[in-house]
Amino acid sequence: MYQYSQADHQLLQERVAQFRDQVQRRLNGDLSEDEFKQQRLRNGLYLQIHAYMLRVAVPYGLMSSEQMRTLAHIARKYDRGYGHFSTRQNIQYNWPKLEDVPQILDDLAKVEMHAIQTSGNCIRNTTSDPLAGVARDEIADPRPYCELIRQWSTFHPEFNFLPRKFKIAVSGAINDRAAVAVHDIGLRLVKNDAGELGLEVYVGGGLGRTPMIGKLIRKFLPTHDMLTYLEAILRVYNQLGRRDNLYKARIKILVHETGEEKFRELVEAEWNEIKKTGLALTDADIEAIQAHFKDPDYETLSDFDEDFDAHLLANAEFAKWAEKNVELHKKDGYRVVYLSLKSRNQPAGDVTADQMDAIADLADKYSLSAIRSTHRQNLVLSDVKLKDLYELWQELKALDLATPNYNHLTDLISCPGMDYCSLATARSIPIAQALTERFDSYDYINDLGDISLNISGCINACGHHHVANIGILGVNKKGVEVYQLTLGGSARDDASIGKIIGPAFTADEIVDAVATVLDVYLDQREDEEEGFLTTYRRIGQEPFKEKLYG
Amino acid sequence: MGNYIKDRKPAEDSWVPYTGLEDVDNLPSGDIYIPFEEWQTHRDAFLKRNSRVGLILENTDDVFALKDDLDRLDLIVLQFPKMADGRAFTQARLLRERLGYKGEIRATGDVLQDQVFYMQRCGFNSFELRDDQDIPSVLAAFDEMTVTYQPAADEALPIWKR
Numbered sequence: 001m002y003q004y005s006q007a008d009h010q011l012l013q014e015r016v017a018q019f020r021d022q023v024q025r026r027l028n029g030d031l032s033e034d035e036f037k038q039q040r041l042r043n044g045l046y047l048q049i050h051a052y053m054l055r056v057a058v059p060y061g062l063m064s065s066e067q068m069r070t071l072a073h074i075a076r077k078y079d080r081g082y083g084h085f086s087t088r089q090n091i092q093y094n095w096p097k098l099e100d101v102p103q104i105l106d107d108l109a110k111v112e113m114h115a116i117q118t119s120g121n122c123i124r125n126t127t128s129d130p131l132a133g134v135a136r137d138e139i140a141d142p143r144p145y146c147e148l149i150r151q152w153s154t155f156h157p158e159f160n161f162l163p164r165k166f167k168i169a170v171s172g173a174i175n176d177r178a179a180v181a182v183h184d185i186g187l188r189l190v191k192n193d194a195g196e197l198g199l200e201v202y203v204g205g206g207l208g209r210t211p212m213i214g215k216l217i218r219k220f221l222p223t224h225d226m227l228t229y230l231e232a233i234l235r236v237y238n239q240l241g242r243r244d245n246l247y248k249a250r251i252k253i254l255v256h257e258t259g260e261e262k263f264r265e266l267v268e269a270e271w272n273e274i275k276k277t278g279l280a281l282t283d284a285d286i287e288a289i290q291a292h293f294k295d296p297d298y299e300t301l302s303d304f305d306e307d308f309d310a311h312l313l314a315n316a317e318f319a320k321w322a323e324k325n326v327e328l329h330k331k332d333g334y335r336v337v338y339l340s341l342k343s344r345n346q347p348a349g350d351v352t353a354d355q356m357d358a359i360a361d362l363a364d365k366y367s368l369s370a371i372r373s374t375h376r377q378n379l380v381l382s383d384v385k386l387k388d389l390y391e392l393w394q395e396l397k398a399l400d401l402a403t404p405n406y407n408h409l410t411d412l413i414s415c416p417g418m419d420y421c422s423l424a425t426a427r428s429i430p431i432a433q434a435l436t437e438r439f440d441s442y443d444y445i446n447d448l449g450d451i452s453l454n455i456s457g458c459i460n461a462c463g464h465h466h467v468a469n470i471g472i473l474g475v476n477k478k479g480v481e482v483y484q485l486t487l488g489g490s491a492r493d494d495a496s497i498g499k500i501i502g503p504a505f506t507a508d509e510i511v512d513a514v515a516t517v518l519d520v521y522l523d524q525r526e527d528e529e530e531g532f533l534t535t536y537r538r539i540g541q542e543p544f545k546e547k548l549y550g
Numbered sequence: 551m552g553n554y555i556k557d558r559k560p561a562e563d564s565w566v567p568y569t570g571l572e573d574v575d576n577l578p579s580g581d582i583y584i585p586f587e588e589w590q591t592h593r594d595a596f597l598k599r600n601s602r603v604g605l606i607l608e609n610t611d612d613v614f615a616l617k618d619d620l621d622r623l624d625l626i627v628l629q630f631p632k633m634a635d636g637r638a639f640t641q642a643r644l645l646r647e648r649l650g651y652k653g654e655i656r657a658t659g660d661v662l663q664d665q666v667f668y669m670q671r672c673g674f675n676s677f678e679l680r681d682d683q684d685i686p687s688v689l690a691a692f693d694e695m696t697v698t699y700q701p702a703a704d705e706a707l708p709i710w711k712r
Contacts, residue, residue, distance in 0.1 A: 007709060011697035018694050022664065030684075038633050039664055121634065151699040151709065157671035158643055158702065161636025227708075238640045273648060278707040279700070285710050 001062055001370060002147050002292045004112045011154070012109040015116060019043055020102035027099065042122055042160065044090075044115030045101060048422050054093045054101060055118040056108060060128035060146040060170075061089035061373040065360035068371055070111045072356035078104050083356070085341060085349040087413060087464055088167070089127050089373040090118055094420050116154060121162045123153035123234070127169045129177045130374040133293060134382045136330050140189040140197050142172035144289040145226060148281070152227050159234045163241035164249035166234070167206075179375055181205045181214045181495035182467055184251045185233060190220065198222050203233060203263070204255030207461035211497045212252040217264045224281045225271075231279060232271035236263070296368050301333020301385065311390040317404075318393055320442055324404040326389065333386050337367070339379040339396060340403040340411065344436045347429045348414040349377035358399050366392050376413055376452075378406065408445040409453055409518075410436050413464050417457030417474065418481075424457035426474025426481040427507070431455055434511050448518060451532045452491070467491035469532045470517055471498045472510060483510040487517065487544060488536045501541055502549050516547050553683065555666075556654070556676040558692055560685055563678070565604060565625055583625050586611050597622060604654075609637035613644050620651050628674070630659035639672045646673030646703040663688045667695055673703030 019039075026036040037047075044055035056071070063071075071091055075083045078100045079093040086092055096104060108114055118125055126149045133141045149168060153159070159166075171178040172189040180186025186202035198220040205214025221229055233251075240258070242248045255263045312319045327336040339359065341349050351359070359379065363371050366388050367381035374380060379401075384392060396402040405411045412435065415421065417428025432455050439445060455472040456463035465471030471486035482504035489498030505513045520543050525535045536544075554563040568582040574595040583604030584596065596603050604625025607613070616623070626645060628638035638657065645651040656676040657669050666677055666688055679688060699709045 007697045011695070011699075014695045014697065035633065035662065035664075154699050155668075155695065156700055157668040157698075158639045159636075160668055161634055161639065161665075235640055239637060243635060243637075277701065278711060288710060 001064060002059075002143075002289075008112070009109075012112070012114055015114065016102060016105045016109055019105060023098060023102055038120070041120035042117060043105075043120075044118030045098075046119060046422075048094070048420055049418075050420070051095050052098055052101070053420065054096045054104065054115060055086065056091050056093070056113060056115050057118045057125045058089050058091060058113075058373050059150050060126055060132070060143055061130055061375075062132075062143065063371045063373070064111075065363040065369040065371065067111045067113055068356050068360040068363065070107060070113065072353040072360070074104055074107060075353040075356065081354075082346075082350055082352045084347070084416065085351065085373050085377050085379070087375050087377060087415075087462065088118075088125055089130075089375055090125055091373070092416075094416070119165070120160075121164050121166075122160045123156060123162075123166045123168065126150055126153070127167070127178055127183075127375055129171050129173055130372045130380045131177060131327070131336060131382065132172060132372075133295070134329050134331075134334075134336055135173045135177075136328050137174040138172055138330065139174065139191060140172045141290070141293055142170040142178075142187075142189060143293045144286065145172075145187070145189070145199075145223070146170050147289050147292065148227060148286075149230065152230070152279070156234075159238060162234070162238055163243045164246070164251075166237075166251070168230070176493050176495075177374075179464075179467065179491040179495070182207055182211070182464075182491060183214065185230065186214050187226070189223075192220050196222070199226060201229065201233075203267075204252040205495075206250050206252045207464060207466050208250065209247050209459050209461075210250075210253065211461065211466040212256065213495050213497065214252075215255060215260045215263075217260065217267065223286060224283075225275055227279045227281060228275045228277065229267075229271055231274060232267050235270055236266045240266075296383065298331045298334065298383075299385075301331070301387075303332035303386070305333070305386045308386050308389055315390075317397075318390060320446075321393055321397075321402050321404040322389060324408065324446075325402070325406045329383070335384050335386055335389060337381045337384045337389070337392065337396075338374075338406040339381065339401045340405055341378050341401070342405055342411050342436065343400045343403045344410075344433070344440055345400055347416075348412055348432055351379075355399055355401065358395075359401070362392065362395055376407075376411065378411070404442060405445060407450050407452070409439050409448050409451050410445055411452075412436070413452075413454040413468070415455065415457050415463035417455075417463075421457065421462075423460055424474070425459075425476040426457045426483070428455045428457040428463060428474060431472065431474070431483065431507065431510060435514060438511050438515065447522070447528070449528070449531055452489075453514070454489075464491065465489070466497045467495065468498060469536070470514060472514070475504065477504065481507055483507065483513075485510075485513055485517070485548075487541065488533065490533055494533075499541065502545055513548055517544055520544050520547050553679040553681055553685070554676070555679065555685070555688065558689065560689075561676075567606065581624070583627055586615075589619075590615075593619070606658075607641065609635065609641065611641075613641050613649065616645075617649060620645075620649060620653075623651075623653055625654045625656060626651065627656045627658050627678075630657060630661060630665075633660040633662060633665065639668065642669070642673040643703050663691045666691050671698065671702040671704050 025031040169183040188200040201218040202214030372380040414432035418424040454468035467489040486498030602624040606627040658678040
């Protein structure tokens with residue numbers, strides 16, 4: 001994990017002092033709410049329906065157990081005993097008091113955490129593959145590149161007042177687990193024919209009102225050029241991105257309106273001017289950062305464990321969990337474990353302070369003291385020994401963190417919706433809970449297989465409904481909350497935007513409508529191997545429409 | 551006056567914005583600055599004067615159009631029509647870093663305490679503060695942050711190369 005330098009620490013201390021002064025000026029009335037908004041938004045502080053909401057950055061989703069304990073402490077001391085992991089691998093607190101926020105930031109700074117640029121029209125926290133460094137299909141570890149982007153983008157003087165927020169994701173594996181295609185910039189580490197490492201650069205993806213898949217504007221960018229190329233893209237965007245209309249201000253609209261070819265020319269022309277500046281990375285620069293992400297001292301272990309196999313045979317519940325929530329690790333004898341934050345007892349992504357403390361203890365005991373968050377709002381223990389799985393499962397089960405549903409129907413993404421968010425036009429959490437209860441059957445979701453179901457409470461699409469196999473969008477129609485269904489989205493390598501199937505459903509009807517969609521799939525699939533998306537792409541919308549509206 | 555800072559000190563502003571351009575043959579003496587658009591039309595008339603000349607740019611103007619005139623210009627004023635509009639940050643960096651402009655680059659408009667740090671990093675060296683700003687607080691804000699990660703007009707190298 002990246003270890004802070006003296007300068008990193010100093011920067012956080014200076015930032016806390018600066019924000020403390022800004023809060024003071026707001027409380028004194030020296031700063032208007034409007035101007036304070038510009039400041040607090042660059043520090044993850046939103047004014048929501050009931051209270052302020054503070055979003056804490058988890059750079060590329062990586063946390064130490066010590067950091068997790070601080071997150072628990074904040075939930076307990078300054079909030080109502082829980083936090084919410086978001087689709088950007090960050091954690092949000094829904095009830096902090098404005099006057100407490102500087103102290104919260106101070107507590108965070110002690111464990112090398114902050115809320116810098118987790119909101120506002122600036123470069124946001126960079127996200128990545130939750131299996132970075134441990135995945136079997138990895139080409140190169142994306143975390144050193146994410147860390148370089150973190151440093152380059154933090155308080156970037158030129159790009160702190162962009163037309164709109166800006167999100168970057170980096171993936172380093174054959175399978176994309178970071179949804180790079182739906183980010184303002186998506187980077188994928190690849191090797192060329194000569195075996196050299198480079199990046200595919202996608203620009204202009206995003207969700208919201210006008211969902212778009214990012215365009216591949218460069219097939220192979222040497223890693224040394226990553227930051228100069230990013231700077232060129234951002235510079236073109238800062239100058240030409242639209243500022244007349246909030247909904248047309250994202251870079252996806254600029255790329256779309258300028259045209260992919262012309263946009264590429266603008267970026268390349270700017271890049272040619274700056275590619276040899278001090279921002280160009282040398283081997284030494286990259287190696288120095290890579291040194292922070294070296295493999296831990298893994299033990300040499302067998303990839304077979306007699307006791308583990310015995311437990312699988314003896315305990316069906318354990319076997320279900322091991323099949324769904326455990327993944328192979330690049331090292332024999334180790335496994336990656338998903339902690340499901342999608343039990344039926346808590347809103348998707350929510351974790352209590354007690355759970356956080358317990359997770360920190362489990363990370364110390366079983367997984368080299370590290371925890372990762374995922375963009376599907378779960379947590380990961382990335383380095384668990386095969387022989388420890390049974391014991392770990394028992395502890396997770398007692399904590400309600402062992403629902404065997406990873407990448408299955410009830411592993412749904414949901415935004416906070418109108419229960420918390422001031423932008424939302426409909427409730428998400430109660431719908432998510434109704435769905436979780438309705439489909440709370442292991443056999444049923446197991447039969448459905450790998451499927452994604454996402455819910456957003458408004459057109460801003462924080463619940464990523466566009467890229468779900470089955471998406472639900474809550475909208476307010478003449479004072480009534482109704483829910484539109486979209487089908488056929490994907491956030492993976494075959495990224496696509498789902499299509500609206502027809503008129504919206506009421507809150508009472510939507511769960512039945514999802515059940516109908518699932519029935520059509522089960523009825524129409526060629527065999528159990530054919531996943532929802534494949535079936536949908538083969539048969540199209542008609543059979544679903546007929547059952548839903550016929 | 552009283553809201554002008556240059557090179558990190560409160561200063562007297564000698565520059566006068568000039569828009570009475572109908573009579574270009576009868577320009578006043580003293581330091582004046584004019585809109586970029588007028589410069590393009592009346593460039594020669596302005597250069598005939600014995601006083602210093604500056605320009606004020608819209609934040610959509612292309613700074614490269616000034617390439618050949620930079621050594622005749624003692625001031626370039628860049629605008630922040632509202633705080634959230636950050637286009638002038640890029641204009642300033644391009645003027646300093648790409649075009650090597652050495653004269654005064656001034657920020658005007660919503661120029662506020664919490665932005666001057668970023669502005670100075672991009673190459674601004676003078677600030678026409680909005681009237682409600684507290685000068686001592688603004689002066690302190692230049693040094694609120696001492697750590698910078700990335701290169702900009704004030705620093706050629708990123709932190710990992712320094």
